[in-house]
Structure formats: structure tokens, C-alpha cells
Amino acid sequence: MGGYGDVQMIDENGVRADGRGPGDIRPITIETGVVPVADGSCRMTWGTNEAIVAVYGPMEAHPRKIQRQDRAVLDVAYNMAPFSTTDRMRPGFNRRSREVSKVTQDALESVVLLELYPRSKIRISIEIVSAEAGTRCVGLTAASVALADAGIPMTDLVVSVASGKINDVVVCDLNKEEDNYGEADLPMGIMPNSGELVFLQMDGDLSQDEFEQAWRYNMDAAQEIHKLMVEALNGGDSQ
Amino acid sequence: MIEQIFPASTVMNGGPVARLDNMTKKNGAAGPQGNKRGNNLVVPGDDLGDSEGFEAGHGVLVMSGRLKALKQGKLREKGRSISIEPLHTRYIPRPGDLVIGFIEGCTNNLWFIELGAPFNAILPMSLGPGKVDFGGTRSVMDIGDAVLCRVQEVEETHSSVVTMKGMGLRKIRSGVVEEIDPHLLGRIIGKGGESLRRMKAETECRIVVADNGRMWIDGELDGILDVRNRLSEISRDSRGVGN
Numbered sequence: 001m002g003g004y005g006d007v008q009m010i011d012e013n014g015v016r017a018d019g020r021g022p023g024d025i026r027p028i029t030i031e032t033g034v035v036p037v038a039d040g041s042c043r044m045t046w047g048t049n050e051a052i053v054a055v056y057g058p059m060e061a062h063p064r065k066i067q068r069q070d071r072a073v074l075d076v077a078y079n080m081a082p083f084s085t086t087d088r089m090r091p092g093f094n095r096r097s098r099e100v101s102k103v104t105q106d107a108l109e110s111v112v113l114l115e116l117y118p119r120s121k122i123r124i125s126i127e128i129v130s131a132e133a134g135t136r137c138v139g140l141t142a143a144s145v146a147l148a149d150a151g152i153p154m155t156d157l158v159v160s161v162a163s164g165k166i167n168d169v170v171v172c173d174l175n176k177e178e179d180n181y182g183e184a185d186l187p188m189g190i191m192p193n194s195g196e197l198v199f200l201q202m203d204g205d206l207s208q209d210e211f212e213q214a215w216r217y218n219m220d221a222a223q224e225i226h227k228l229m230v231e232a233l234n235g236g237d238s239q
Numbered sequence: 240m241i242e243q244i245f246p247a248s249t250v251m252n253g254g255p256v257a258r259l260d261n262m263t264k265k266n267g268a269a270g271p272q273g274n275k276r277g278n279n280l281v282v283p284g285d286d287l288g289d290s291e292g293f294e295a296g297h298g299v300l301v302m303s304g305r306l307k308a309l310k311q312g313k314l315r316e317k318g319r320s321i322s323i324e325p326l327h328t329r330y331i332p333r334p335g336d337l338v339i340g341f342i343e344g345c346t347n348n349l350w351f352i353e354l355g356a357p358f359n360a361i362l363p364m365s366l367g368p369g370k371v372d373f374g375g376t377r378s379v380m381d382i383g384d385a386v387l388c389r390v391q392e393v394e395e396t397h398s399s400v401v402t403m404k405g406m407g408l409r410k411i412r413s414g415v416v417e418e419i420d421p422h423l424l425g426r427i428i429g430k431g432g433e434s435l436r437r438m439k440a441e442t443e444c445r446i447v448v449a450d451n452g453r454m455w456i457d458g459e460l461d462g463i464l465d466v467r468n469r470l471s472e473i474s475r476d477s478r479g480v481g482n
Contacts, residue, residue, distance in 0.1 A: 036474075039329060058329060058357035060343075072357075111283075113309065118397065120357040148283050151328035153298065153309035156284030193284040193307075233311050234280040 007181040009166045016166075018175060025161065025173040025221050030142070030232035032149045040150025042232075044142035047175060050130040051138045053146040061121035071114040073121050076105040078139050080128040100136045101126075107140055107160070107189040107199035113153040122152060133179035134162050137187055140199065145229050155191070157229055158198055159222040162187035163214035170210050172217035186214045192226035195219065279314035287314070287321060296322025330356050330421045330451040332399045336390045339416055339453035340401065342383060345376045352386065354451050355418070358397045362388065366402040368409060385411040387447065387455065414445070414457025417470055421452035423477055427470070442466050 010016050020026070026047030035041035038054035061067040078100040082089045104126065112122070124146070126139040137160040144158040164174045166182040174182060184206045189199025206214060281287070287299065287306035295301050298310035299321055308314075312325040332338070332354060340352035343359060350362040364371045371379050380386060388401040388408050403409065419427070428435045428448060439446050442465045444458030456466050 040327065060353070060357070060359045117357045148311045149327065151310055151312070151325040154283040155300070155302070155307065155309065157282060191284065193286060230282050233282045 007167075007177070009178055009181065010169050010171065014169070016171060017177060020173075022169060022171040023217050023220065025224065026175065028225060028228055030145060030228055032145060032232055038146075038150075040146045040148070040152070042142045042146040042149060044138055044145070045130075046134065046138045046141075047173075048130055048132045049128070049135055049138045051135065051142045052127045052129055053139065053142040054125045054127075055122065055143075055146045055150040055152070056125075057122040057150075058117040058120040058152070059123075061119060066121070067119045070118055072112075072117040072119075074105050074108055074112065074114070075121055075123045076101045076108065076126065076143070077124070078104060078126040078128070078136070080131055080135065084128050084131040100139065103199060103201065104136065104140050104143060107158055108143060108147070110198045111144070111154045111156050111158055111191065112147065113155065116153060122147075133174050133176045134187065136160070137162050140189055141225065141229070145232060148233055156193050156196075157191070157226065158189050159192050159225045159229070160187060160189040160199060161218050161221045161225060163217040163221075165204065165206060165210060165214070170206075170213040170217065172214075172221055184210075184214075186211070186218070188215070188218045188222075190219065190222040192222050280312070281308040281314050281323060282311045283309055292319065294320040296320045298323030298325060325422075327420060327422060330354065332356050332358075332360065332390045332393050332451070334390055334393055336450040337447075338388060338390060338401065338451040339411070339447075339449040339455055340386055340388060340451075342380050342386065344382060345380075347374045347376065350376055350380060352388065352401055354399075354401075355421075355453065356399075356451065358399065360390070360399040360401045362386075362401050362403065366391065366400070366404055368403045380410055385416050385455075387411055387449070411455055414455055415463055415467075417454045417456060417467060419452050419454065419470055419474055420477070421450070423473055424448060424450070424452060426473055426477070427454075438466065438469060442469075 014022050029045045031043045033041060034043040034052060035054040038056055040055040042053045044051050058072055061073055066073055078097050080089050082091045124143050126143055128135045140158055140160040147154060148157060162174060163170060163172045163186050164182050165184040166178045174185060179185060184204030186202050188197060190197060285308040287308055290301045290304055290306045293306060295306060298312060300307045300309050306321060308323055310323050310325045312323040315322045315324055338354050340354045342350050343353040344351040348364040352360045352362050354360055364376060388403045389405055391400045391402040393399040435448060442462040444456050444462040444466050447455040456463050
């Protein structure tokens with residue numbers, strides 16, 4: 001967190017720099033079947049974020065030492081393209097992409113019925129094409145859509161959304177400036193049908209009241225995003 | 240040599256090799272599933288109502304007295320059983336399926352066959368083509384070779400055994416192997432094998448459609464290209480939602 005508390009990002013009427021109210025999210029589009037060779041895929045744009053996720057499998061796990069006799073393994077690779085940010089990203093794995101891959105994998109492991117495919121592997125590649133703020137949320141949400149597109153059994157979809165604090169006001173879905181100069185960030189992974197959490201991180205400090213407000217914003221946004229995900233999977237105009 | 244064992248006409252008409260009867264049945268890997276298509280699409284996590292008096296079929300789970308969708312697809316209600324027909328799924332081997340596999344590895348007495356399924360199948364030397372000496376597996380069929388075989392057995396642990404003992408089961412030496420989504424097979428075969436027969440006649444190719452979504456195509460280059468174009472057209476048409 002930047003901690004530059006003097007940057008004014010929200011006015012006294014609760015209007016943010018990009019014109020949104022405190023509880024508003026950025027515009028989202030979701031599209032499935034964008035990678036023809038993959039078993040399931042999804043392209044999701046969220047504000048100026050864009051992620052492409054491809055799912056392969058379940059397939060035989062190689063090398064054999066990674067196989068688990070009682071369940072499938074998820075192989076999640078989150079990666080940001082070198083051109084995804086204004087400063088060129090050095091290509092390849094880094095500490096941050098490892099962390100995001102790990103938390104995404106943990107979140108998805110709690111919804112995918114891995115025990116139906118022992119000794120196999122499901123490969124999920126998350127590629128961030130354009131990054132603004134909240135790419136881990138975009139990646140996780142798009143990954144759950146791609147898994148559903150691949151016909152992999154899951155108990156629920158996962159919606160991931162972040163709320164945070166800017167100029168002592170709790171707001172939903174931080175953009176780049178708010179993320180950089182804000183005081184806190186609370187990304188959550190939510191199962192929209194049951195309201196259970198599969199993923200929760202916090203950066204910065206929030207009081208209990210602020211935490212609860214951020215929680216409520218995330219839960220409400222999750223329901224909104226879930227509708228878009230269902231529409232993308234089933235098609236708004238399905239015959 | 241293949242020609243002698245199997246006159247082209249036998250294969251063209253969907254004789255013993257393609258086993259159309261096997262593939263158009265409802266229990267086939269992805270044969271036509273009847274025309275009573277509902278438009279009831281569900282996504283994972285959807286609540287399908289109280290489980291009281293209902294049975295959870297494919298893709299449905301009972302969780303604390305409620306039915307829950309596990310897959311994306313069309314909702315099917317048949318009597319008391321509620322199931323989901325997924326829009327896209329990987330091939331799951333069933334005993335008796337005709338499949339085209341690739342050899343992925345071998346030991347002294349067996350081959351590992353990749354079927355496009357979540358698990359590799361094994362082909363023991365005793366079920367291999369003809370007589371094979373112990374340790375001579377690799378000289379008969381090497382890694383990367385395509386084989387036409389039949390699923391003999393699927394165990395509870397999902398490991399499956401395939402056999403090459405049977406009519407027309409052999410190593411593929413000519414032509415090309417094309418891969419399509421298993422759920423599109425019904426469309427390629429058509430009602431009673433009509434579309435497949437037409438495709439074979441019009442392109443003058445020998446075509447064997449395997450249940451795991453792979454097709455062996457052999458013939459003149461023009462014919463093969465024609466078949467491939469038709470296949471990619473079918474795949475493209477199906478890409479929309481709800482197919």
C-alpha cells in the first residue's frame with residue numbers, strides 16, 4: 001500500500017475519480033470458448049483488466065510423482081504478459097505470480113470435485129493480457145467460468161471481488177490509483193449460491209466496521225457478477 | 240494389406256469396424272441423445288430444488304436435502320431422476336467402446352495408450368496384435384503410433400484395459416487421425432449413420448469414427464482435405480452456446 005493519504009480520490013458526495021459511487025464495480029464482460037483447442041476457456045474484461053483463461057483436462061498427470069491416488073491435482077499457472085502493464089513486466093515466473101497461482105489453486109480446490117478423477121491433473125492457465133488492479137480477482141473468477149465451460153464438476157462457481165479503503169471511505173472494486181494510494185484492500189473469493197468464502201486476503205488495515213462494510217460490498221458485487229457469469233455460460237439469447 | 244482383410248466397401252458401409260449401431264445408441268460415448276431437447280440450461284452451483292422424491296443423476300449432487308448442479312449443461316428430467324447433460328466433456332472410457340489411441344509408453348510386456356481420457360489405458364502384450372515376444376513390445380508398436388482398439392474393461396479405480404484382439408482392430412499405418420469433441424460425434428454420424436455414410440460416399444474416403452472423438456480418415460489427399468473441412472465446419476457451427 002502506498003500510504004499517500006493526501007491524494008484526494010473521493011469527494012464529499014461519495015463520487016470517485018472515475019465517476020463511480022462507493023459500492024459500484026467497473027464494467028465487466030465475460031465470454032467463453034475463446035480458445036478453440038482448450039477443453040474450456042474464458043475471456044473476462046473488468047474495467048481495463050483483461051484475462052484469458054484456458055482449462056485442459058482432466059488428463060493423465062505427468063510426471064507420475066505429482067499424482068495423488070485419491071484425487072486430481074490442479075495445476076494453476078497465473079502469468080502477466082510482458083505488455084500487460086505500462087512498465088514492461090519481466091517475462092516468466094516471479095514471486096508474485098507464484099503467490100497468486102497458489103491462492104487461486106487453493107480457492108478452486110474447494111469447489112472442484114477432485115475426488116472424481118484420482119491420479120489425473122487439471123491444468124488451468126491464467127494469462128493477464130491487460131492489468132489495472134485486482135487481476136487476481138479477474139483471474140480467479142474467469143478460471144471458475146472456464147472450468148464450468150470445460151464441463152468439470154464443481155459445487156459452485158467462484159466470484160472474486162475486492163473492496164478497500166481510500167481517504168477513510170470504504171469502497172468496492174479499487175482501480176489502479178485507489179489500489180496504489182489507498183489504505184487497504186480486501187479481496188474475497190465467494191461461492192455465490194451459498195455465500196461461503198474460499199479465498200480471503202487483506203492488505204492494509206481496516207477497523208471492524210470498515211471490514212464489515214467491505215464484506216457487504218463484496219457480497220453484493222458477487223451476486224451481480226454471478227449473474228453475468230451465468231449469462232456468459234448459458235447465453236443470454238440461448239435458443 | 241489392410242485392404243485384403245477388409246474390403247473397402249465393408250468399411251465404407253459402416254460394417255464391423257465402425258459399428259454404427261454401437262455409436263448411435265444412447266449408451267454410446269456421445270450418440271444422439273433424443274430430440275426432446277429442453278432449453279433448461281444450468282451452471283455449477285444452481286439449486287435444483289428439494290431432493291425429496293428425486294434421484295440425483297449425472298452431474299447432480301444432493302447436499303443437505305437439496306439437489307445441486309455440478310456441471311454446466313441441459314437439465315434432463317426422466318421420471319424421478321434428474322440429470323445434467325453437459326455441453327462439453329472429456330471422453331470417459333466405457334467397456335466395449337471402439338477407440339483410437341496413441342502409444343505413450345511401453346514396458347517389457349505392455350503398452351500405455353493415451354485415449355484423450357482423464358486416465359491412460361493399458362494394452363497388455365497378451366491382448367496386443369498377433370504374437371509379441373517378451374521385451375519386444377517396442378518393435379511391434381512404438382511411442383507415437385496410432386492404434387485402433389476396443390476398451391475391454393474399466394476398473395473402479397478408472398484404470399482401463401484396451402484390447403486389439405477383434406475384427407479390424409489394428410495399428411494405423413496410413414491416412415490421418417483427426418480429433419473432435421466427443422459430444423459432436425452424434426452430429427457427424429447422423430441418424431442411423433446417414434451423414435457419415437454420405438460423407439464417406441461424397442469424399443471417397445475410408446472413415447472410422449471412434450467413440451473417443453477421434454476419426455481415422457484414409458483416401459486420396461483431396462478427399463481427406465474435404466473431410467477435414469467438413470469436420471472443422473461442424474466444430475465451428477457448434478461453438479455457439481447451447482449446442
